[in-house]
Amino acid sequence: MAPSFNSLVGFTNCLIVQEDGTSLQGDLWVDEASGLIVDAKRAFFQAKQRPGKMVDLGGNILSPGFLDIQINGAYGFDFSVYEGDEAYLQGMKVVAERIVETGVTSLLPTVITQEKSLYPKLLPLLKPFSTLGSATLLGWHAEGPFIEHTKRGAHAPSLLLSASGGYETFQGVYGADNLVDEAGWRLPEGQDVGVRMITAAPEIPGVIDALKVLAQKGIVMSIGHSTASTSVATAAVKHGARLITHLFNAMPQFHHRDPSIVGLLGSSPSLNPAEHIPLVDVTCEMHTPTPGTPIHDASPASPNRNGTLIGKAFQRPFYGIIVDGIHCHPNSVRLAYAAHPEGCILVTDAMKILDPHLEDGVHEWRDGKRFVKEGEKLYLEGTDTLAGSVVTLDKCVRNFSKFTGCSLGEAIRCVTYNPASCLGIESKKGTLRPGAHADLVVLDKEGNVLSTWVRGKQVFNRSVA
Amino acid sequence: MRLTIRHDPIEVGEYIGQYIAKRINDFAPTPERPFVLGLPTGSSPIPTYRTLIRLVKEGKLSFQNVITFNMDEYVGLAEDHPESYHSFMFRELFSKVNIPPENVHILDGNAKDLITECNTYEEKIKAYGGIELFLGGIGEDGHIAFNEPGSSLKSRTRIKTLAYDTILANARFFNNDITAVPHMALTVGVQTVLDSKEVVIVVTGQRKALALSKAIEEGVNHLWTLSALQTHPWALIVADEDATLELRVKTVKYFKSIEKVQEEVEAMQNKLKGLESVKGDVVAAEAASVGIASA
Numbered sequence: 001m002a003p004s005f006n007s008l009v010g011f012t013n014c015l016i017v018q019e020d021g022t023s024l025q026g027d028l029w030v031d032e033a034s035g036l037i038v039d040a041k042r043a044f045f046q047a048k049q050r051p052g053k054m055v056d057l058g059g060n061i062l063s064p065g066f067l068d069i070q071i072n073g074a075y076g077f078d079f080s081v082y083e084g085d086e087a088y089l090q091g092m093k094v095v096a097e098r099i100v101e102t103g104v105t106s107l108l109p110t111v112i113t114q115e116k117s118l119y120p121k122l123l124p125l126l127k128p129f130s131t132l133g134s135a136t137l138l139g140w141h142a143e144g145p146f147i148e149h150t151k152r153g154a155h156a157p158s159l160l161l162s163a164s165g166g167y168e169t170f171q172g173v174y175g176a177d178n179l180v181d182e183a184g185w186r187l188p189e190g191q192d193v194g195v196r197m198i199t200a201a202p203e204i205p206g207v208i209d210a211l212k213v214l215a216q217k218g219i220v221m222s223i224g225h226s227t228a229s230t231s232v233a234t235a236a237v238k239h240g241a242r243l244i245t246h247l248f249n250a251m252p253q254f255h256h257r258d259p260s261i262v263g264l265l266g267s268s269p270s271l272n273p274a275e276h277i278p279l280v281d282v283t284c285e286m287h288t289p290t291p292g293t294p295i296h297d298a299s300p301a302s303p304n305r306n307g308t309l310i311g312k313a314f315q316r317p318f319y320g321i322i323v324d325g326i327h328c329h330p331n332s333v334r335l336a337y338a339a340h341p342e343g344c345i346l347v348t349d350a351m352k353i354l355d356p357h358l359e360d361g362v363h364e365w366r367d368g369k370r371f372v373k374e375g376e377k378l379y380l381e382g383t384d385t386l387a388g389s390v391v392t393l394d395k396c397v398r399n400f401s402k403f404t405g406c407s408l409g410e411a412i413r414c415v416t417y418n419p420a421s422c423l424g425i426e427s428k429k430g431t432l433r434p435g436a437h438a439d440l441v442v443l444d445k446e447g448n449v450l451s452t453w454v455r456g457k458q459v460f461n462r463s464v465a
Numbered sequence: 466m467r468l469t470i471r472h473d474p475i476e477v478g479e480y481i482g483q484y485i486a487k488r489i490n491d492f493a494p495t496p497e498r499p500f501v502l503g504l505p506t507g508s509s510p511i512p513t514y515r516t517l518i519r520l521v522k523e524g525k526l527s528f529q530n531v532i533t534f535n536m537d538e539y540v541g542l543a544e545d546h547p548e549s550y551h552s553f554m555f556r557e558l559f560s561k562v563n564i565p566p567e568n569v570h571i572l573d574g575n576a577k578d579l580i581t582e583c584n585t586y587e588e589k590i591k592a593y594g595g596i597e598l599f600l601g602g603i604g605e606d607g608h609i610a611f612n613e614p615g616s617s618l619k620s621r622t623r624i625k626t627l628a629y630d631t632i633l634a635n636a637r638f639f640n641n642d643i644t645a646v647p648h649m650a651l652t653v654g655v656q657t658v659l660d661s662k663e664v665v666i667v668v669t670g671q672r673k674a675l676a677l678s679k680a681i682e683e684g685v686n687h688l689w690t691l692s693a694l695q696t697h698p699w700a701l702i703v704a705d706e707d708a709t710l711e712l713r714v715k716t717v718k719y720f721k722s723i724e725k726v727q728e729e730v731e732a733m734q735n736k737l738k739g740l741e742s743v744k745g746d747v748v749a750a751e752a753a754s755v756g757i758a759s760a
Contacts, residue, residue: 012561041544041545041560044559045551045569
């Protein structure tokens with residue numbers, strides 16, 4: 001008999017959420033030793049193995065673990081506050097270990113606009129990270145400083161920058177080491193997925209030039225905190241942007257004559273045929289077209305990690321959407337989802353006080369500012385400015401299913417397969433394909449988290465929590 | 466031969482599932498003396514497999530000491546292909562019952578030497594002392610396993626070219642593309658099936674009605690290979706009402722009547738022997754059933 005007989009675990013009597021959001025009755029086999037999902041048929045016929053341990057899920061839902069690709073902090077730790085390496089690493093550990101109770105097994109920490117000098121300190125710390133049985137911090141998401149002043153939200157206005165030097169300016173701010181080509185960005189031992197993401201406003205001088213270079217380096221480029229017109233936003237997507245940061249928030253409202261960033265969800269094929277469109281049409285609307293520099297490369301670009309090719313058929317971008325019921329009205333959520341279901345990604349945009357166990361009231365933030373938490377609403381004290389959210393991702397899933405009338409499986413797709421494919425990591429995360437990480441969440445029929453599993457081992461159980 | 470008629474495929478599956486479970490439990494298999502079971506693929510046996518799965522979940526049946534031999538497999542179709550018989554058996558039965566993987570035998574249609582593969586298969590069956598019960602289905606042309614019309618009734622495990630009818634019938638599993646359907650298969654022979662101690666055949670649906678009639682109401686004939694079953698000492702066919710549509714009224718009434726008589730005899734035997742000696746009852750009932758069937 002094969003030696004690893006006992007390391008197989010089989011999940012049975014469950015509804016398994018597929019990549020397309022449908023749910024099928026079935027079994028799932030994982031290997032506790034390798035922490036991966038197993039091709040059950042192969043294990044049976046070729047390795048002559050069947051699970052030594054079967055887990056009866058009592059007819060509940062089995063889903064890939066959730067991915068939160070926009071989260072500012074949780075459990076008292078803020079990814080944007082640096083008080084020394086040790087404190088920071090400790091904070092990462094706390095978040096990674098505790099967040100699993102919300103069904104999240106992978107998250108992308110967001111660092112909002114910082115003093116320029118802080119990026120070289122913060123970003124190297126945010127290499128992919130996990131402890132045994134914790135969620136995985138996938139890397140980093142730098143939101144700002146190349147964002148629009150009038151759409152800055154809670155970002156410090158004095159720290160916002162333009163990028164007149166294009167890619168060089170980005171390098172100067174984030175640090176050249178952090179923006180190396182994907183192949184050169186070394187992952188820590190034990191980690192096999194890593195993500196870098198930047199939110200920038202494409203109308204800021206220099207951003208659209210840099211965007212193409214950054215996208216080709218495997219950095220996920222997202223449009224946000226921006227007043228980009230429809231044509232500028234479209235150009236950004238053609239240059240490799242593949243995401244919209246917290247749709248509807250920190251961007252112009254939908255206007256039918258120039259639907260701006262929101263309008264990308266409706267991108268009409270008549271305006272974006274599969275052939276190459278010269279970018280000349282839109283340069284005139286940008287703040288500072290760079291004379292003499294070909295902004296749009298007409299030659300077929302080599303495919304980057306995310307598979308985007310400049311010059312091929314226009315692909316509508318993914319969009320993150322905060323489904324706390326506050327940042328977006330349920331009707332808006334439904335509209336967006338109806339327009340572009342394949343691009344929908346639920347995010348929490350949660351602040352450091354995210355903690356399902358925390359009470360309402362005034363809480364310290366940073367720079368002497370304070371939050372007011374009222375249920376799931378979060379304001380800067382003394383203002384009506386929303387300062388991120390405190391909603392958990394499992395709550396977003398339940399909200400989303402209610403707001404849009406979609407099935408729980410379809411809502412789950414928006415926190416599993418959709419975000420994973422946006423980040424280009426769908427062979428490892430957000431899926432139950434053989435070979436993917438055995439990160440799982442078990443939910444009841446109402447979408448409440450019953451248990452969470454990381455790399456094939458249970459790390460949270462509601463009934464014993 | 467006995468023919469048992471049930472209302473629909475679900476009831477047929479329930480009957481055969483319970484019947485096989487009883488045979489295995491009565492056999493009381495051990496690692497040294499396992500129960501050797503022959504198994505088919507196709508849509509007909511699925512309700513039977515569902516019954517077996519349920520009985521295992523209810524703790525009324527175990528496959529721990531059951532050895533299985535499948536009837537056939539396509540040649541040249543990847544084992545991983547969703548329509549391979551490996552995939553079918555894993556999906557419909559093996560993944561859901563407690564059978565140890567090493568107990569399972571399916572012909573390897575991708576073996577380098579297909580002839581050796583077939584010969585070895587026969588030897589393996591022999592090494593286990595032969596098949597205790599072979600469950601089978603039939604094709605619309607009356608084939609058993611892939612023993613297409615014209616197959617020798619003395620055939621053993623070998624390579625077979627599929628009949629055009631079978632390729633057409635199976636095209637629905639390959640996006641209706643007949644060029645995608647494998648044209649060859651490895652299959653146990655008619656004689657391999659006949660060598661088993663007991664044969665149970667599931668026949669459901671109106672499309673199988675003519676084949677059933679040809680197999681049991683006419684003579685033994687290699688154009689309807691299932692008809693060879695007429696020479697087997699312990700054979701049971703379980704059909705649904707639709708599958709009997711081409712049978713003579715007389716045939717149907719006859720088999721229905723003997724089932725009724727058999728039930729009466731079984732009930733009487735049970736009464737006489739007392740309810741405690743369950744094991745004894747089963748033996749008596751079986752003896753009765755064999756006696757009546759061969760009458």
